Amino acid sequence: MILAWALDFAILAIAVAVALCLWRLLRGPEITDRVLALDTLYINAVALAVLLGLRLNTLLLFEAALIIAMLGFVSTVALGRYLARGDVIE
Amino acid sequence: MSTGIESLPLWVQVPAAMLLVVGGLFALVGAVGMVRFGDFFMRLHAPTKASTLGVGGVLLASLLVSWARGQPGLHELLITLFLFVTAPVSANLMGMAALHLRVPSHAPLPPGQPQE
Numbered sequence: 001m002i003l004a005w006a007l008d009f010a011i012l013a014i015a016v017a018v019a020l021c022l023w024r025l026l027r028g029p030e031i032t033d034r035v036l037a038l039d040t041l042y043i044n045a046v047a048l049a050v051l052l053g054l055r056l057n058t059l060l061l062f063e064a065a066l067i068i069a070m071l072g073f074v075s076t077v078a079l080g081r082y083l084a085r086g087d088v089i090e
Numbered sequence: 091m092s093t094g095i096e097s098l099p100l101w102v103q104v105p106a107a108m109l110l111v112v113g114g115l116f117a118l119v120g121a122v123g124m125v126r127f128g129d130f131f132m133r134l135h136a137p138t139k140a141s142t143l144g145v146g147g148v149l150l151a152s153l154l155v156s157w158a159r160g161q162p163g164l165h166e167l168l169i170t171l172f173l174f175v176t177a178p179v180s181a182n183l184m185g186m187a188a189l190h191l192r193v194p195s196h197a198p199l200p201p202g203q204p205q206e
Contacts (some may be wrong), residue, residue: 004095010110010114017120017121030191035184037124043177062169066169069169076180
């Protein structure tokens with residue numbers, strides 16, 4: 001009972017956080033703000049996938065969360081290198 | 091509805107619920123900080139610390155639930171380890187990119203420095 005309530009609360013909080021990240025992603029005055037918003041967005045997506053995996057009682061979404069975490073980190077590194085150096089791999 | 095969660099004992103449900111609430115609040119605080127702060131270098135603070143802690147809380151709760159079910163919880167451990175290793179690296183890269191692009195900062199110069 002209490003765990004189901006806390007799961008719903010956490011899903012709601014993370015959903016609001018995702019919405020705020022999207023706002024910063026669309027608004028962001030600098031390009032680095034948008035990259036930061038993408039980074040936070042994938043971290044929140046990992047949390048959302050884990051919470052939905054608990055809610056729906058499936059192990060499949062944990063694999064999805066792992067893949068989102070890895071690809072999100074690689075994409076952030078690629079974007080940061082591109083902004084700082086002008087290319088990703090020299 | 092959530093079938094497996096309700097049958098867990100109370101001493102698992104209460105700490106897991108507390109971790110979930112705290113984690114959700116921290117993630118929310120991180121996102122609010124990213125929206126509300128003034129310039130990029132301030133904004134870099136909020137998500138990199140608070141959101142990582144929030145996801146850590148959520149993953150710890152998930153780890154607790156899977157241990158109570160008798161599963162090893164390898165996925166949660168892997169995700170936690172990976173996120174906690176990679177979050178400072180990506181924040182450092184974004185900071186270096188912002189310094190390279192000369193993103194404007196509202197922070198005052200430290201005292202004792204010659205003013206331009």
